[in-house]
Amino acid sequence: MQVTAMYKYGPFFEVTSELSPPSLCQSALHARSIKSFTFTLNPAQQQQINDQTHEVRFFCAKYRSDGGPALMEFPDVCEVRVNAKTVVSAQQLRGIKNNPGTINPPDLTKFIQKTSQNTVDLVYAHSVHEYVACVRLVRRHTVESLVKNLVDSKFVSKDVVLEKFVKEQQEADVMIEFQTVSMKCPLAFTRIQIPCRASACTHAQCFDAYTFLKMNEQTPTWSCPACSRSIGSYNDLLVDGYFQNILDTVGQNVESVRIGADGQIQYIKEDPDEVESRESTPESQIKRESSTSAAATITILDEDDEIEQVTRGVKRTADEQITSGTSSRPRTNHAVIDLTLSDDEDEETSQPHNGAEHGPVLTPNAQTRLVLLPPVPVPSTPTNPPPSQA
Secondary structure, three states: OEOOOEEEOOOOEEEEEEEEEEEEEOOEEEEEEEEEEEEOOOHHHHHHHHOOOEEEEEEEEEOOOOOOEEEOOOOOEEEEEEOOEEEEOOHHHOOHHHOOOOOOOOEOHHHOOOOOOEEEEEEEEEEOOOEEEEEEEEEEOOHHHHHHHHHHHOEEOHHHHHHHHHHHHHHOOOOOOEEEEEOEOOOOOOEOOOEEEEOOOOOOOOEEHHHHHHHHHHOOOOEOOOOOOEOOOHHHEEEEHHHHHHHHHOOOOEEEEEEEOOOOEEEEEEOHHHHHHHHOOHHHHHHHHHHHOOOEEEEEEOOOOOEEEEEEOOOOOOOOHHHHOOOOOOOOOOEOOOOOOOHHHHHHHOOOOOOHHHOOOOOOOOOEOOOOOOOOOOOOOOOOOOOOOO
16 A cells, blocks of 8 residues: 655655655554665766765654645564564563654665665564554754754844844733843853844743754653743854853853843852852962961970971871861960879879879870970989098
8 A cells, every 4th residue: 555654754854765665564563564665776876875974764654634744653572673683672672661753764784685675574563553654765964964954044133032032021911120141051151152033932941953963853742841842943043142151251160140120130050060160260369278278386305305396288188187176265274294293103194183283184185295305314412522532
């Protein structure tokens, strides 16, 4: 049975020739069914594939008796075989949540034979609907070329966008005093390079054209990332000159701006990460270190009663970090440890004392100053001078 088929697909390719005519795939409720498509490439088509400008793709959608355009869709249980080899599994033929139109026609280019006949089989089962499928040769369009085409042919100037924006605000039932728009793309969360939006959208927020097209090339959803409005086709996109002017006016570190009902900028919010990096200059670091550092002095008493003062900077040793945790507490009296005591005396002094007259008791939280005392001199016995000889 000869049928006609029209498919809705994205702007990433255009059909140049039909390798196998559309064929109707009957429903298969209780058995497996196979629909075969055969074709052979002519020399011109072979050269186009060798030049990597064209691809062989397999199209499929639910059959429409009115002949209207149908969204890309495959049976729930199916697979595609090329020359008796399975090349596309059922998992790869399912769209997002099995929604029609969220899958691209599978690319069969690398599986075909360029100089001999090819057979493509659609194997499916448990299908209550009829489908129409075919094999077509398409010309590939890169995302870069599509973005360039938008800039060249779909650019809307600032004045036109602003005039339409103000008019829509005046005609709206609810007056919006301001809108906050982000300078980052809602898809990739990076700064917008080419501001793009759908012509039917009334909001000022845009998204990056390259990011949007790149994502839809992989998974065609075609919905506005700002308001979730369905976008009919690539031709419904435009490049916003008003948003481009905002990007050129504000700095690179601006995160978002607030615009009034007349389109004028009311408030600018900077990216905190950029502000922090700008403040983290060497001068600010030196100022921060000088304001937070606290010098400590250690007094050492040697045998000659010479006093040496050592100034300690911000870096502290592991043993000195115990006292830093109590810097915010009230200062306590410093305890003195006499290192000249003998072992017996050391044991006696290490016993706990009760009463304030014995000085502070050393605890892990106490601030301790290490003082080296000179050794206690031992009195010498005077010797009698030798008797003078008469």
